[in-house]
Amino acid sequence: MQIAILLYDRFTALDAIGPYETLVRLPDAELVFVAEESGPVRTDTGALAMVADRTLAEVPHPDLVVVPGGPGQTSQMENEVLLDWLRAVDATSTWTTSVCTGSLLLARAGLLKGRRATSHWLALDFLAGLGVESTGERVVFDGKYVTAAGVSSGIDMGLALVGRIAGDEHAQAVQLLTEYDPQPPYDAGSPAKAPAHLVEEFRGKSRFILT
Amino acid sequence: MQIAILLYDRFTALDAIGPYETLVRLPDAELVFVAEESGPVRTDTGALAMVADRTLAEVPHPDLVVVPGGPGQTSQMENEVLLDWLRAVDATSTWTTSVCTGSLLLARAGLLKGRRATSHWLALDFLAGLGVESTGERVVFDGKYVTAAGVSSGIDMGLALVGRIAGDEHAQAVQLLTEYDPQPPYDAGSPAKAPAHLVEEFRGKSRFILT
Numbered sequence: 001m002q003i004a005i006l007l008y009d010r011f012t013a014l015d016a017i018g019p020y021e022t023l024v025r026l027p028d029a030e031l032v033f034v035a036e037e038s039g040p041v042r043t044d045t046g047a048l049a050m051v052a053d054r055t056l057a058e059v060p061h062p063d064l065v066v067v068p069g070g071p072g073q074t075s076q077m078e079n080e081v082l083l084d085w086l087r088a089v090d091a092t093s094t095w096t097t098s099v100c101t102g103s104l105l106l107a108r109a110g111l112l113k114g115r116r117a118t119s120h121w122l123a124l125d126f127l128a129g130l131g132v133e134s135t136g137e138r139v140v141f142d143g144k145y146v147t148a149a150g151v152s153s154g155i156d157m158g159l160a161l162v163g164r165i166a167g168d169e170h171a172q173a174v175q176l177l178t179e180y181d182p183q184p185p186y187d188a189g190s191p192a193k194a195p196a197h198l199v200e201e202f203r204g205k206s207r208f209i210l211t
Numbered sequence: 212m213q214i215a216i217l218l219y220d221r222f223t224a225l226d227a228i229g230p231y232e233t234l235v236r237l238p239d240a241e242l243v244f245v246a247e248e249s250g251p252v253r254t255d256t257g258a259l260a261m262v263a264d265r266t267l268a269e270v271p272h273p274d275l276v277v278v279p280g281g282p283g284q285t286s287q288m289e290n291e292v293l294l295d296w297l298r299a300v301d302a303t304s305t306w307t308t309s310v311c312t313g314s315l316l317l318a319r320a321g322l323l324k325g326r327r328a329t330s331h332w333l334a335l336d337f338l339a340g341l342g343v344e345s346t347g348e349r350v351v352f353d354g355k356y357v358t359a360a361g362v363s364s365g366i367d368m369g370l371a372l373v374g375r376i377a378g379d380e381h382a383q384a385v386q387l388l389t390e391y392d393p394q395p396p397y398d399a400g401s402p403a404k405a406p407a408h409l410v411e412e413f414r415g416k417s418r419f420i421l422t
Contacts, residue, residue: 012232013228013231013232014228014229014231014232014389017224017225017228018225020224020225020258020259021223021224021225021362021363024256024258031256031258031259032258033258033259040251040262045235045242047231047235047242047243047244047264048231048242048244048261048262049261049262049264050259050260050261050262051251051259051260051261051262053258053260100390120390121390138392138394139394139396149390149392150388150389150390151232151388151389151390151391152232152366152389152390152391152392152393153390153392153394155363155393155395156393156394156395156396159395159396159397160396163396163397168397169406169409171396171397171399172397172399172405172406172409173399173405173409173412173413175395175397175399175400175405176399176400176401176402176405176409176410176413177361177362177413178225178361178362178363178400179311179331179332179360179361179362179363179364179400179401180362180363180393180395180400181349181360181363181364181400181401181404182363182366182367182391182393182395182400183349183350183364183367184366184367184370184386184391184393185350185367185370185371185374185382186370186374186379186382186383186386188382188383188384188386188387189386189387189389189390189391189392189393190387190390190392191387193392194383194384194386194387195380195383198380198383198384198387199387201384202384202387202388
């Protein structure tokens with residue numbers, strides 16, 4: 001199956017790499033990084049560029065599409081070339097997916113209307129404002145639409161998709177090979193668990209963080 | 212502080228991106244991807260290239276160095292240019308670190324002699340053969356040497372380092388912003404937890420997987 005991961009200026013690297021590192025291990029996967037123009041695409045921090053090997057036009061019918069998030073998502077909300085590509089690939093995709101604020105792009109393209117979906121915890125209200133039933137869950141399946149919460153959640157989404165597509169045992173093999181046995185040194189990975197003052201601080205400047 | 216992440220042909224993307232996504236959020240971090248030659252460096256799957264912005268010679272004194280692993284590590288074990296760079300940067304680094312089979316390169320450079328360190332679970336015996344006290348722990352601190360287990364463990368190492376360098380609260384803020392609240396859909400991320408027949412199957416072909 002062909003898997004397309006979308007890149008755009010100022011995306012967040014781990015949003016893309018979590019799904020990549022799991023989905024690329026599907027049997028017969030042909031995984032391609034795509035962008036409006038091929039070549040290096042720089043991440044949100046400016047410290048890294050990843051290469052889009054193909055243009056959007058060169059990948060018209062992926063079986064699975066992944067839309068990462070990141071501060072650069074805001075600038076793409078009126079990019080009709082990108083939104084048209086999302087609508088076109090969704091017409092024939094088996095799975096249409098996103099990580100983090102990538103779900104805002106899917107919603108802006110009109111693909112999540114009335115569906116359940118998730119996003120970065122700071123973006124859940126924005127998502128609801130786009131006509132989506134916005135949930136705080138980490139990975140949400142609604143038919144062929146699969147959305148993941150912030151940044152690192154794409155690893156969990158990728159593994160869940162590998163399980164659905166290739167079976168539980170294949171997904172367990174991928175988890176074992178990538179040694180995904182998380183042992184975070186802190187327990188602050190969600191607004192429900194982190195110190196309240198940090199949550200409030202980020203909420204206060206969410207417009208700055210997300211754009 | 213300057214952070215250098217080493218790239219080489221056929222490295223594993225998440226090995227590098229886990230530490231990147233956490234360490235880049237250190238206060239005053241200047242993070243650079245380096246390789247023997249600057250330009251695109253392709254990962255183990257062939258499906259992705261990440262750009263090394265600087266050559267090894269251009270980054271002689273990073274404060275923190277990260278060496279990722281991947282099947283391409285084997286070909287670097289006799290690369291004296293790379294091994295000499297590791298020895299040279301280690302002479303002035305504050306932290307010398309690795310993920311996955313990156314620790315085999317640190318060991319080959321002579322930097323882990325008699326120290327406690329870890330690696331991908333399939334590579335722990337190789338590591339012990341290089342004069343290292345090889346442990347199966349996920350993240351190992353031994354003085355300024357910090358090593359992480361397979362692939363995804365670099366996220367845990369990155370957060371632990373952020374905590375040591377910038378304090379617990381800063382690390383918690385990074386965890387919250389990257390929404391690192393792992394919820395793997397399976398519990399098969401280590402040889403102790405995965406189905407035994409999968410563990411045996413991988414052990415049987417470890418030479419193939421790791422090179």
